[in-house]
Amino acid sequence: MQATTMQQVKVRNGKIQIKAFHRSSFVLQLILGFLAVFTLVAPFFLTYTVIDIQTAIFYTLDNLKMMFLQPALHQVTVGAALYQIVITLALAFLATLIGAVISFFLAILSAKNLMPSLLSNVIITFNSFIRAVPTVLWVLIFAIVAGLGSVAAILGMTLHTIAYLTKAYSESFEEIDDGMIEALRATGAKWWHIIVHVVLPQTSSYMVSWTFLRFETNYGVAIAMGAAAAAGGIGFELFMASGFYYDLHEVGMITYFALAIALILEFFSIQIKNRLMGSK
Amino acid sequence: MNGSLDVIKKKKIQMTLVLLILLLCTMGTSMLTDFSFADGFASVPGTIVWMTTNLIPGAEAFENLSKILSKLWETIVLSIISTTTAGVIALFFALLGSKTTKVNQPFALLARLVASVFRNIPAVAWALVLVISFGHNVVTGYFALFFTTFGFLVRAFIETIDEASVESVEALNATGATYFQMVFRGVIPESLPQMVSWLFFMIDTNIRNATLVGLLTGTGIGYLFDMYYKRLDYGTVGLITICIIAIVIAIEFISNKVRRLIL
Numbered sequence: 001m002q003a004t005t006m007q008q009v010k011v012r013n014g015k016i017q018i019k020a021f022h023r024s025s026f027v028l029q030l031i032l033g034f035l036a037v038f039t040l041v042a043p044f045f046l047t048y049t050v051i052d053i054q055t056a057i058f059y060t061l062d063n064l065k066m067m068f069l070q071p072a073l074h075q076v077t078v079g080a081a082l083y084q085i086v087i088t089l090a091l092a093f094l095a096t097l098i099g100a101v102i103s104f105f106l107a108i109l110s111a112k113n114l115m116p117s118l119l120s121n122v123i124i125t126f127n128s129f130i131r132a133v134p135t136v137l138w139v140l141i142f143a144i145v146a147g148l149g150s151v152a153a154i155l156g157m158t159l160h161t162i163a164y165l166t167k168a169y170s171e172s173f174e175e176i177d178d179g180m181i182e183a184l185r186a187t188g189a190k191w192w193h194i195i196v197h198v199v200l201p202q203t204s205s206y207m208v209s210w211t212f213l214r215f216e217t218n219y220g221v222a223i224a225m226g227a228a229a230a231a232g233g234i235g236f237e238l239f240m241a242s243g244f245y246y247d248l249h250e251v252g253m254i255t256y257f258a259l260a261i262a263l264i265l266e267f268f269s270i271q272i273k274n275r276l277m278g279s280k
Numbered sequence: 281m282n283g284s285l286d287v288i289k290k291k292k293i294q295m296t297l298v299l300l301i302l303l304l305c306t307m308g309t310s311m312l313t314d315f316s317f318a319d320g321f322a323s324v325p326g327t328i329v330w331m332t333t334n335l336i337p338g339a340e341a342f343e344n345l346s347k348i349l350s351k352l353w354e355t356i357v358l359s360i361i362s363t364t365t366a367g368v369i370a371l372f373f374a375l376l377g378s379k380t381t382k383v384n385q386p387f388a389l390l391a392r393l394v395a396s397v398f399r400n401i402p403a404v405a406w407a408l409v410l411v412i413s414f415g416h417n418v419v420t421g422y423f424a425l426f427f428t429t430f431g432f433l434v435r436a437f438i439e440t441i442d443e444a445s446v447e448s449v450e451a452l453n454a455t456g457a458t459y460f461q462m463v464f465r466g467v468i469p470e471s472l473p474q475m476v477s478w479l480f481f482m483i484d485t486n487i488r489n490a491t492l493v494g495l496l497t498g499t500g501i502g503y504l505f506d507m508y509y510k511r512l513d514y515g516t517v518g519l520i521t522i523c524i525i526a527i528v529i530a531i532e533f534i535s536n537k538v539r540r541l542i543l
Contacts, residue, residue: 059413090309132528146323242408262400
């Protein structure tokens with residue numbers, strides 16, 4: 001007994017090594033080392049257009065001061081800004097709702113305890129393809145056929161919502177107790193009985209929480225789409241204020257409006273998560 | 281018996297009400313945004329047909345390949361270095377903001393507030409402001425990505441520290457370890473794998489965000505996409521899209537591998 005424990009003690013340079021070799025921590029160190037070296041070296045391989053860093057930083061600080069410390073509205077009124085925020089929220093709502101309905105069915109088809117795994121693999125591959133294309137590219141691709149505007153924006157945002165929610169829903173479906181499904185199957189319940197009476201009641205709180213989280217994300221995406229793909233809403237006003245009028249005071253005010261709504265949404269999302277998931 | 285029937289009835293009424301409200305919201309929002317479901321569904325098959333016929337890159341598209349690859353490289357570098365640098369600073373804020381490692385309550389609240397503000401100011405706003413002073417430059421894209429990444433990572437890191445390290449912190453405190461021993465011997469080693477996993481998640485997200493930021497600020501792959509899109513050179517647009525898909529899937533693959541190795 002004594003001998004075997006002694007053999008495991010490794011001595012190097014007269015000191016007993018107290019750390020054992022772990023593959024995972026070795027890989028971790030390797031990755032961290034790589035990231036550190038990459039961060040230090042890679043910037044030298046980029047091409048920069050000539051900028052005077054000092055004046056650029058000075059101007060940026062000045063711009064940020066104008067933006068955050070002296071916000072004011074000039075082109076848009078407060079009422080119009082609020083109306084545009086409602087439009088952005090509406091875009092996010094529609095994309096989330098359509099996405100959630102489609103995701104629900106896709107999630108049933110891709111949950112491994114409800115459906116054969118071949119189908120689920122097809123859906124997972126399809127979703128990772130959707131996710132690999134940035135939202136703005138989807139919106140612009142849809143815009144060629146549907147025209148720039150809310151239809152293209154909502155379709156593009158819906159696709160990413162589907163990819164995200166299908167994964168979230170199907171994971172919560174897979175956590176359902178198999179015994180309950182079996183019990184219903186044994187009574188001769190039809191497939192949709194199982195969905196309505198076991199799957200839905202068991203997972204509805206998770207689904208609501210995930211859906212609201214996605215709504216919060218979609219609000220941010222909708223702002224971006226307004227600016228980058230002319231989908232309307234507060235993002236478009238933001239783009240106009242900075243790109244057309246160079247009015248940083250207005251950019252600041254619009255940012256504050258957008259920020260306030262985002263913080264409210266985040267607050268609700270945390271409340272919903274705590275209330276629905278905490279009780280379980 | 282009667283009571284249980286009432287419960288079922290009440291639930292049914294509740295469900296109907298929720299559905300009714302959702303329906304009204306849907307109608308209201310589609311009126312507000314000029315969205316028609318008919319147009320939406322009608323343009324899906326059209327888009328699929330268009331994608332399969334137009335997005336296939338021809339021989340002329342491949343002439344632009346070297347330009348695309350150099351911009352793609354720029355985008356990858358930007359997403360990685362903005363994530364790593366934001367990660368380092370986020371670590372400090374997360375240590376201040378976490379329940380287990382906070383120095384005092386005001387600092388903890390401040391750290392959380394700063395992170396929340398940075399997280400919720402849209403990347404678009406940063407991009408649009410920075411482009412005015414930095415111009416169409418890589419630095420613009422870097423800072424726009426940096427700010428949002430920082431905000432997100434602080435939140436993720438705080439949750440990681442809170443979840444991972446309660447027991448080891450208690451154990452170390454019981455031995456009379458100092459604050460710095462507790463942080464560097466207990467908290468960081470314990471939560472590092474999860475944090476690296478978040479870094480990879482963020483690199484993945486940032487490549488997609490970099491496309492958006494690039495489109496707005498005229499840098500990276502987003503700018504190139506926008507240029508060929510406006511020139512109606514859809515073959516090249518298709519090639520760019522394929523390149524982005526390849527990179528995102530490759531990074532997702534690597535980060536899944538890494539996650540399996542370290543967690």
